[in-house]
Amino acid sequence: MKKVPLVISLVIAFCLTLGSIAYASIDNMPKSVSEIVKYNSTIQETPNPELIEKANMQNKLSIKNLETVEETELKELFNDEQNIDEGQVIIMSPVTVTLGTDKTLTTADDGDDGGSTSGAGAVWHRYTVSSRKAEANSWAGGWGTADAYAFVGQRFITQGTTSKTAQIIFSGIYKGDMVGGINGSASAEVKIKLWDATDGVWIDSKTVASASSTNNISKTLNGNINHVITATLQPNHEYFPYIHIVTAAAEYGTQISNSDFYGDSDHMIQYSSIKIDFV
Numbered sequence: 001m002k003k004v005p006l007v008i009s010l011v012i013a014f015c016l017t018l019g020s021i022a023y024a025s026i027d028n029m030p031k032s033v034s035e036i037v038k039y040n041s042t043i044q045e046t047p048n049p050e051l052i053e054k055a056n057m058q059n060k061l062s063i064k065n066l067e068t069v070e071e072t073e074l075k076e077l078f079n080d081e082q083n084i085d086e087g088q089v090i091i092m093s094p095v096t097v098t099l100g101t102d103k104t105l106t107t108a109d110d111g112d113d114g115g116s117t118s119g120a121g122a123v124w125h126r127y128t129v130s131s132r133k134a135e136a137n138s139w140a141g142g143w144g145t146a147d148a149y150a151f152v153g154q155r156f157i158t159q160g161t162t163s164k165t166a167q168i169i170f171s172g173i174y175k176g177d178m179v180g181g182i183n184g185s186a187s188a189e190v191k192i193k194l195w196d197a198t199d200g201v202w203i204d205s206k207t208v209a210s211a212s213s214t215n216n217i218s219k220t221l222n223g224n225i226n227h228v229i230t231a232t233l234q235p236n237h238e239y240f241p242y243i244h245i246v247t248a249a250a251e252y253g254t255q256i257s258n259s260d261f262y263g264d265s266d267h268m269i270q271y272s273s274i275k276i277d278f279v
Contacts, residue, residue: 033111033177033260034218036256038067045181047182047215048252049250054252055252058250062248065147070112070151074200078240080189080234091139093155097276098160101167104273105278106276108152111243112127113136113148113151115148117147118145119143120140120144121146125149127162131270133268134180134243135262139258140184141251144222144251146250149246150244150245152271153243153274155197155240156276157238158237159236166231167231170229172269172273173270174223175261175265175267175269176245176260183213184257185249186248187257187259188215188221188248189246190244191207191208192244193243195242197239198237199237225269
């Protein structure tokens with residue numbers, strides 16, 4: 001067996017030890033944004049413009065990469081008739097929509113969630129079809145990154161012989177908050193989307209709300225989803241209108257960055273109805 005130089009061995013061991021300490025300590029670190037703001041204020045740190053820009057760019061890249069992950073997951077979801085996820089056994093039950101006849105959807109039958117971390121990062125994410133709710137939380141300590149997404153919606157299949165233009169009207173709420181450290185950044189983005197499962201493409205998406213935070217300044221995203229996607233619906237196609245949340249955090253100092261849309265009635269996105277209104 002080839003011998004590894006002692007210096008390299010010590011460096012590797014040191015890095016692994018740092019990683020173990022960082023991950024082991026996450027459970028004992030503050031999680032809520034209000035607690036993190038207080039914690040960060042006790043740590044003196046000098047702003048570094050290069051690190052701040054690095055954190056901002058990392059979050060933008062994470063959000064962009066999650067779009068690709070989401071597209072892959074959507075294609076896989078629509079190849080299954082049954083989805084077993086997070087203890088939910090979800091029988092796919094698309095609603096039938098007659099082209100030209102308005103329809104209001106007040107249920108959900110599908111969704112997905114996921115995330116990734118590096119260094120001292122942690123994520124939480126889930127969706128719940130029974131309450132039409134999606135949640136995501138990204139937490140990053142010193143020299144860590146995290147990103148998470150979740151979405152939920154209702155499938156429908158069109159019947160008819162002629163394409164019709166419709167307004168897909170989403171109604172709901174979104175609630176969450178975030179804080180980026182002095183040399184970190186936290187971001188979130190809420191969207192509505194329409195997926196054509198027959199052709200395997202997005203028809204359109206609209207940004208409902210987005211924000212980012214740094215310099216230990218907390219921000220809250222709290223409002224109503226009352227947004228519209230206009231689309232020409234084809235006969236005998238399966239569509240999936242859904243709401244989407246993505247969070248990202250990157251920290252390149254000794255403080256904490258966190259984007260929180262997870263865990264209780266004050267941190268989530270949820271729709272009450274999706275109306276298909278033909279024009």
